[in-house]
Amino acid sequence: MIPRYQTVLFVLLLAASVIMTVLLWRQLDRAHQHMLEGQSSAPTQAPLVAPAESATLMVASDSDGSLQPRVLSLPLPSLEANPGARARAILGRLLDLYAAGDSAHPVPGGAASIEQVYLLPEPANDSNPSTASNKNAQTGSQLAVVNLSGSFAASHPSGIETETLTVLSICATLHANLPRVGSVRFLIDGQQHDTLAGHADLTRTYLTSQAIAEGATP
Amino acid sequence: MRWTEPVARVDERRRLAVTQITGCPILATYLFLWLGWGTILCNPAPSLAQAPQPPHYTVVLDAAHGGDDTGGHSGNWAEKDTTLALSVRLRSLLAARGIAVVTTREANTNIDPVHRDELANHANAQACISLHASLSGTGVHLFTSSLPPAQPARIQPWRTAQAPFINRSLSLAGVLNSALQHAGLHVILGRTSMPVVDSMACPAIAIEMSPEGVPGGSDHTAVDSLNDADYQARVAEAIAAAIVEWRSPASGTGAQQP
Secondary structure, three states: OOOHHHHHHHHHHHHHHHHHHHHHHHHHHHHHHHHHHHHOOOOOOOOOOOOEEEEEEEEEEOOOOEEEEEEEEEEOOOOOOOHHHHHHHHHHHHHHHHHOOOOOOOOOOHHHHEEEEEEEEOOOOOOOHHHHHHHHHHHOOEEEEEEEOHHHHHHOOOOHHHHHHHHHHHHHHHHHHOOOEEEEEEEEOOEOOOEOOOOOEOOOOEEHHHHHHHHHOO | OOOEOOEEEOOHHHOOOEEEOOOEOHHHHHHHHHHOOOOEEEOOOOOOOOOOOOOOOEEEEEEOOEOOEOOOEEOOEEHHHHHHHHHHHHHHHHHHOOOEEEEOOOOOOOOOHHHHHHHHHHOOOOEEEEEEEOOOOOOEEEEEEOOOOOOOOOEEEHHHOOHHHHHHHHHHHHHHHHHHHHOOOOEEEEEEOOHHHHOOOOOEEEEEEOOOOOOOOOHHHHHHHHHOHHHHHHHHHHHHHHHHHHHOHHHOOOOOOO
16 A cells, blocks of 8 residues: 555656656757757848948849849948958848849858858969068958858759859959959858869859959850 | 870879879979979970871860769759760761760769869860750850960969960850851850869860750759750750861861961
8 A cells, every 4th residue: 555645746756757858848949949040140131220221232144144233222231340241241132132032043042151251351472472462452452251051052053154153243242342352262161162063163262353254244 | 305194193282183294394294293383284395306296186075974973963864964965966976077086984984073184185185075964044055264365385284274275265165156056046155163174275165055945944844955855966966066167277266276
């Protein structure tokens, strides 16, 4: 015969176990959600409090292989305070256009595909480093390093034209809005990749002037 | 004068890939390897001591991807299969016209990009065609290397071996454009940076076959278009006609070596 107090204690402990299990499960789920939100918590969208400014996006079209300028009004971070975030917001808007259903250059991913944009002083190409660094200091030319997400590269349509247009439109858009950007390099998840999706070379440095010239001639 | 054709591998940590040195004096070859300048490609300068080569006309067909590298894919369709089918068609058409053809692959095999360029550069070809296919866009896309033109030099870096041939590649693209448009195909011309084309020491073009018709169709429609035997035959016929035109001395298009 089990004493009554032991039965009551057992029931209470069982109830406590069930409640603890439910609470732990909910905490785990909440922590998982929080972690997922944290991955994209970096500001891919400019804060709405920022004043709207016009930005020129060089939008690609698969039908004729061209880049066409499109001027949009966007809330953007200050160029002086945070040029990298500004570049990221502009490129994010460009990739949002490509991810839209009616895009002439359909590429899935959208703004979250731009993980970071770093703006650095352009490295010297001159054989004499001191001369080259002086030249770069005078011109203030910058190298933009665009870090794309691995999921963007994995889901990018494969093809010479589509990959080349994506690369050229990013280069030309950067130059249109940050004229000091003279060259662009690409990373995927922080690492150098041979190609974007099997064709366009991502190991080289792209000159923005060349990107504009190549994109302008369908 | 002694000439050598060694193939060596150099430090990949410096991203120097595989070194292919053809026609370099042996002293220059080892000097460059010792200096670690890595990927170089030497073109033998014309020499009175060399016997004149018999005139021949060779075309290199590079069916892109293969083996594990499917290229673009959707469902059961893979780019590697379409490029191989197009390469086989084109090889037959060119052989029937008496043109020597070198192909980089004849089956579903994985070929290293450097090996493709080695094959092309050893062939001393008058035209190198890299064949691709894509579900994006429409028509046929002709891409030449975006490298800036350079003067022919005795020693060319491997990664920019295409630079001295840029003008002739653009000329070849023009001939292909005319032939494809004459066949009623929608053509897009462009410049791009692709390692395989950039390292080819011959007039080189990347040809990308995309679905015929209106862009924005479903993948299923696009695959049907790319698998259409009639469409493939028209593209291959037009490319073959362009290569025959490119061979003709009357065309003045630069098929002849400078």
